[in-house]
Amino acid sequence: MIVVLRADAGPAELDAVRAWVEARGLRTHVSRGERRTIVGCIGEDGRLDASALRALPGVEEVIPVLRPYTLAAKAFAAAPTTVPLAEGAAVGGPEVVVIAGPCAVEGRAMLLETADAVRAAGAVALRGGAFKPRTSPYAFPGLGREALALLAEARARTGLPIVTEVLDPRHAEEVAAVADVLQIGTRNMQNYALLAEVGRLGRPVLLKRGMAATLREFLLAAEYVLAHGNPEVILCERGIRTFETATRNTFDVAAIPVLKSETHLPVIVDPSHAAGRAEWVAPLAFAAVAAGADGLLVEVHPRPEEARSDGDQSLRPEAFATLMRRLEGFAAAAGRGLARPAPHRAEVAA
Numbered sequence: 001m002i003v004v005l006r007a008d009a010g011p012a013e014l015d016a017v018r019a020w021v022e023a024r025g026l027r028t029h030v031s032r033g034e035r036r037t038i039v040g041c042i043g044e045d046g047r048l049d050a051s052a053l054r055a056l057p058g059v060e061e062v063i064p065v066l067r068p069y070t071l072a073a074k075a076f077a078a079a080p081t082t083v084p085l086a087e088g089a090a091v092g093g094p095e096v097v098v099i100a101g102p103c104a105v106e107g108r109a110m111l112l113e114t115a116d117a118v119r120a121a122g123a124v125a126l127r128g129g130a131f132k133p134r135t136s137p138y139a140f141p142g143l144g145r146e147a148l149a150l151l152a153e154a155r156a157r158t159g160l161p162i163v164t165e166v167l168d169p170r171h172a173e174e175v176a177a178v179a180d181v182l183q184i185g186t187r188n189m190q191n192y193a194l195l196a197e198v199g200r201l202g203r204p205v206l207l208k209r210g211m212a213a214t215l216r217e218f219l220l221a222a223e224y225v226l227a228h229g230n231p232e233v234i235l236c237e238r239g240i241r242t243f244e245t246a247t248r249n250t251f252d253v254a255a256i257p258v259l260k261s262e263t264h265l266p267v268i269v270d271p272s273h274a275a276g277r278a279e280w281v282a283p284l285a286f287a288a289v290a291a292g293a294d295g296l297l298v299e300v301h302p303r304p305e306e307a308r309s310d311g312d313q314s315l316r317p318e319a320f321a322t323l324m325r326r327l328e329g330f331a332a333a334a335g336r337g338l339a340r341p342a343p344h345r346a347e348v349a350a
Contacts, residue, residue: 001040001041001045001048001050001053001062001063001064001065002038002039002040002041002062002063002064002065002075002076003017003021003038003039003040003041003053003059003061003062003063004036004037004038004059004060004061004062004063005017005036005037005038005039005058005059005060006058006059006060007035007036007060008058009037009057009058009059009060010058013056013057013058013059014030014037014039014058016056016057016058017039017053017056017058017059018030018039020053020056021039021041021048021053024047024048025043025044025047026041026042026043026044026045026047026048027041027042027043028040028041028042029042029071029076031076031077031078031079032078033077033078033079034078034079035078036060036078037078038075038076038077038078040070040071040076042070042071042227045064045065050062050064063075067219067262068216068220069216069219069220069222069223069263070223071223071226071227071231072219072220072222072223072226072233072262072263072264072265073262073263073264074261074262074263074264076264077264079264080092080264080266081231081232081233081264081265081266082266083204083232083233083234083266084204084232085097085099085124085125085161085180085181085204086124086125086159086160086161086341086342087342088339088342089124089339089340089341089342091234091266091268091294091295092234092265092266092294093294093339094336094337095331095336095337095338095339096289096293096294096295096296096327096331096334096336096337096338096339097124097125097268097294097295097296097339098122098123098124098295098296098298098324098327098338098339099123099124099125099126099127099163099268099295099296099297099298100118100121100123100125100126100127100296100297100298100299100300100320101114101115101118101123101126101127101128101163101299101300102114102127102128102129102299102300102301102307102309102314103128103129103132103272103299103301103307103309103310103314104128104129104132104140104142104143104147104307104308104309104310105128105129105130105142105143105147105150105151106140106143106307106308106309107143107150108150108153110301110302110303111128111150111151111154112153112154112157113302114126114128114300114301114302114317115154115157115158115160116157116158117300117302117317117320117321118160118300118317118320119158119159119160119341119344120321121317121320121321121324122324122338122340122341123160123298123320123324123341124160124161124339124340124341124342125160125161125162125163125180125181126151126154126155126158126160126161126162126163127163127164127183127297127299128147128151128154128162128163128164129142129147129164129165129309130142130143130144130145130147130148130151130164130165130175131144131147131164131165131166131167131168131171131175132165132309133165133167133185133187133188134309139309140308140309145174147164148164148174148175148177148178149178151164151178151179152178155180158341158344159341159342159343159344160341161180161181162178162179162180162181163179163180163181163183163206163297164178164179164181164182164183165182165183165184165185166179166182166183166184166194166198167185167188167194168194169193169194169196169197172194172197172198172201173201176198176201176203179203180203180204181203181204181205181206181234182198182201182203182204182205182206183205183206183208184198184205184206184207184208184221185208186208186209186210186211186238186273187210187211189207189208189209189210189213189217189218189221190210190213190217190221192224195207195221195224195225195228196224196225196228197228198225198230199224199225199226199227199228199229199230200228200229200230201230202229202230202232203230203232204230204232204233204234205225205230205232205233205234206234206236206268206297207221207222207225207233207234207235207236208236208238208270209235209236209237209238209240209255211239211240211241211249212240212241213240215255215258215259215262218235218259219235219259219262219263222235222263222265233265234265234266234267234268234294234295235259235263235265235266235267235268236267236268236269236270236297237251237252237255237256237259237267237268237269237270237274237288237293238269238270238273238274238297239251239252239270239273239274239275240252247274247275247276247277247280248273248274248275248276248277248313249273249274249276250274251269251271251274251275251284251287251288253287253288253291254291255267256269256288256291256292256293257291257292260292266294266295267292267293267294268293268294268295268296268297269284269285269288269293269295269296269297270296270297270298271284271285271288271296271298272297272298272299272310272313272314272315273299273310273313275313276312276313277312277313278304278312278313278314278315278316278319281298281299281313281315281323282319282322282323282326285298285323285327286326286327286330289327289330289331289334289336290330290333290334292334295339296327298315298320298323299313299314299315300314300315300316300317300320301314301315301316302316302317303316304316324338
């Protein structure tokens with residue numbers, strides 16, 4: 001249930017509403033916008049009498065939540081959620097944000113070369129896997145702790161915030177000590193212990209849609225993170241598994257407007273995993289922005305033929321730079337700009 005306060009309601013009315021709801025065993029969450037304040041009632045709605053709530057001073061409207069997710073529901077927030085990513089850039093803001101880098105951190109030289117290249121092309125954050133979930137137990141699992149140290153070095157060198165995946169609740173605090181954004185991959189979308197842990201840690205979370213998940217299941221996974229105290233969740237559509245085999249996954253472009261109508265959370269797209277082939281990444285990226293995506297997550301590798309993970313779908317730096325130049329026009333057509341990295345301290349000193 002959601003309680004909407006009148007525009008002239010003051011702190012005393014707000015406190016009274018929260019006290020009334022919490023006295024009946026529910027939790028409250030306050031969302032303030034420019035024009036209205038919303039009190040979300042989290043728990044068993046059956047304990048609340050809507051007519052009694054409407055009678056409280058300062059209450060304008062009481063809205064039942066008919067979705068199985070409450071915190072993620074669009075009606076729950078007074079305004080769309082924006083997740084700060086870097087200085088001057090936020091996912092869900094007016095500008096399209098691009099995060100780029102290798103699927104896996106394979107070594108210092110390749111990571112720093114890639115970080116320099118994606119920053120020069122306009123990416124505002126660096127992605128790179130330290131711990132990799134692999135279908136085969138014999139495939140490259142990532143460099144682990146060594147990669148975390150390299151990612152920290154890349155951030156110091158370029159100023160780009162780091163997005164990297166966490167696989168295990170036992171490693172979450174260690175990864176969070178380095179990462180600016182914690183990625184939950186498609187295989188872990190319904191790893192509820194992990195979702196609860198990253199919710200507790202409070203770092204922004206980039207949650208990828210499960211390879212066979214419905215949008216309802218996707219939003220309920222986000223609800224786990226939100227319910228454990230972390231409001232900064234970024235949803236990532238990365239394609240779903242269907243009967244089609246021409247692409248690695250089937251890019252569900254319709255998911256973007258549907259999610260935008262259902263939730264206040266920002267939505268980005270990973271065109272690399274949807275395509276599976278480097279030459280198809282740009283068209284899917286353009287389609288995503290045209291459909292209303294708030295950002296992109298793109299795989300870039302200086303030498304894809306040598307990549308130990310996902311080389312087929314990784315763009316070379318020059319191809320990524322071309323994508324970024326062309327992306328400006330699609331962002332403009334969608335009524336948005338393209339976020340750019342903030343000046344790094346080395347550039348400012350120069």
